[in-house]
Amino acid sequence: MVLRLAVTDPTDLARLEKLFGAMWSIKRAVQRDARAKVDAYWAAKHERDRDGAKAVRQRLGLSREALERCAYRHLENAGHLKHHASKALAMHIADEVWNGVSRHLFADNTGKRFGRPKVGRWYDLTRIPGRARSHTTENKWETFRLVGTLHGHAMAYTDGGRHDLMQPRRMPKPTVPGGKVPTGKLAAAGKPGMRKANWWDHTGPLAVVFAGGPVGRRGDFVLPVRIPQGPGQWARVEHFLADPRCWHKVDLVRRRKASAPGGWVYEARLMVLRPGHASPAVRQMRQRAAELGRIGGVDGNVSNLSVVSFPASLDLDEGTPASSEITLTEQERVRLEKEAKKKRARARALERSRRATNATQYGLSKRQARRAERRAAKGLGPKAVTVPGGARAARLDGVPKQAFRRDWLSRNYWEMRARQAEAAASAAEYRRHRARQIAREIIAVHGPRLTVEDCDIRTWYRLWGKRLSQTTPGTLISALDIECKAAGGRLVRASTWSTALSQHCLCGERVTKSLRDREHKCIACALVGKRDLVSAALAAFVDLADPDDPKTARLDSARSRHAQIIFNEGLEEALSESTTPCQNTPRGAGRVAVPRQPGTSAHRTPDGGTERPRMRHAPCVTTSESPDPAPRAVHSSPPGELRIKS
Structure with a gap:
């Protein structure tokens, strides 16, 4: 389940950004080490033939444990990273890198291997994996943990159950319960014993806590959670959050959004040990x-x-x-054409921004060159060109003199890139x-x-x-x-x-x-x-x-x-043609226009009279009762819907 993190405090937002920055530094360093080791492994052909591939991998450190030790060394050598990340997070990032390396070293069932490991981009790091909860040991949940209860969250934001769920825009951060509570083992044995309350005793609003690990940070990193509160969402929320014993793992995820502070929206992906949620209508269907x-x-x-x-x-x-x-x-075709037009407009805007910021890397277009020649023939000075429209400066073999990754990019460019990524993700989700x-x-x-x-x-x-x-x-x-x-x-x-x-x-x-x-x-x-x-x-x-x-x-x-x-x-x-009616018509789809008789402006009624043209609802798949040709009904549905053609 996706839990939106209500990060409104600038301090918490800066700490989240530094956490992702630290994890990106560790992952990039481990990826570079893994790539160098893989290159050395394939270069040692004679050694692999003589001693075996396993011995060469052990010598080079191509294993899960060796990459985890590499991540630990990078975390220790870079002192500033210890203020933001922990060894547990570094271990999980190293495990992700090893998964890609193993798919390259070992072929799958079809005999295919993945390509050579590469160093990803900063924008590709969208997930920080967390460690799973132990269901055999009491109160053992490392890295990111979900604290609180659904009942406590509902009571806090429904005024004790007297109103509907209404979560404020700026949600307060829960605090560690104060006082002392009875010790579990001593209380079970009937002996008096008290201990200091901690996050395991918190029964209030839900929150994600990153406790311990980083050096130099006082207090736990607490992020309040905003649960879905739209119509029909409560059954799904109860399915995932009602029983804390099923909570298994929490991953911290960021998603591009241009309108959000910093350009990112942060979420907690909760995994539960039970089947996924399906509405009663879907189960009945x-x-x-x-x-x-x-x-x-x-x-x-x-x-x-x-x-x-x-x-x-x-x-x-x-x-x-x-x-x-x-x-x-x-x-639907009209909607797709509009989306394609917007996509082309974003691409042109990005290209104009890149050309304007790096004008020295581009030449003049034919039209701009002719205008410069006309001004020079008239004795006028050259006109400043802010957006050159010509080809990029390149060598004789066609390779650009300056790599695109070294271009200067404006803040407006990055905002447009964020909108482009957000639109692509929205379109993909709509297709699914x-x-x-x-x-x-x-x-x-x-x-x-x-x-x-x-x-x-x-x-x-x-x-x-x-x-x-x-x-x-x-x-x-x-x-x-x-x-x-x-x-x-x-x-x-x-x-x-x-x-x-x-x-x-x-x-x-x-x-x-x-x-x-x-x-x-x-x-x-x-x-x-x-x-x-x-x-x-x-x-x-x-x-x-x-x-x-x-x-x-x-x-x-x-x-x-x-x-x-x-x-x-x-x-x-x-x-x-299609012969079966659709049993599960999307909302708003399947409007059928009743055809008019040629030369008239109204429809005939059974008694011989007339009536005004009207719209009637019909399924998105029509039933054909006879093979005789009949007038085809014109289907019309709102934008964004599909129809099953008759």
């Missing part, structure tokens, strides 16, 4: 989806995502085929939320037992990168995989080499199509439908000998032909 008894297939495309499902028993009395097609709405919403809608209609082709979407980005960044099929399929597992099913992947779903028909015949052929036409059975929907329907009849190995997938043509015979017209309808 997953339970209904698990009871549907359907099998389906998914076909991911550059512009849409097609899903087709059948009853698991292929019995005519139990149900009919269902199909859905997820595409971008016109409002949209993918989760669509995945739940698909599961509610087609069930959690789905099959998708095992495609490498990275190759798609080389051809259609800009389009894929709008539709994000990879994010949609990943969210669908998570929702299938949460509903008790699974999204299995089938190899394209052994199935070739786009080149087959439900009758078992092979129908060769190129990428530009978007319609399926089979000569043998006269089946006509959309290429993506036919591929999704065939994916429902793929069997895997090993569900974890996509190469063991085989297409069961007998079952697909049996389904084609049973469902007949219903299947043709499903393969021509």
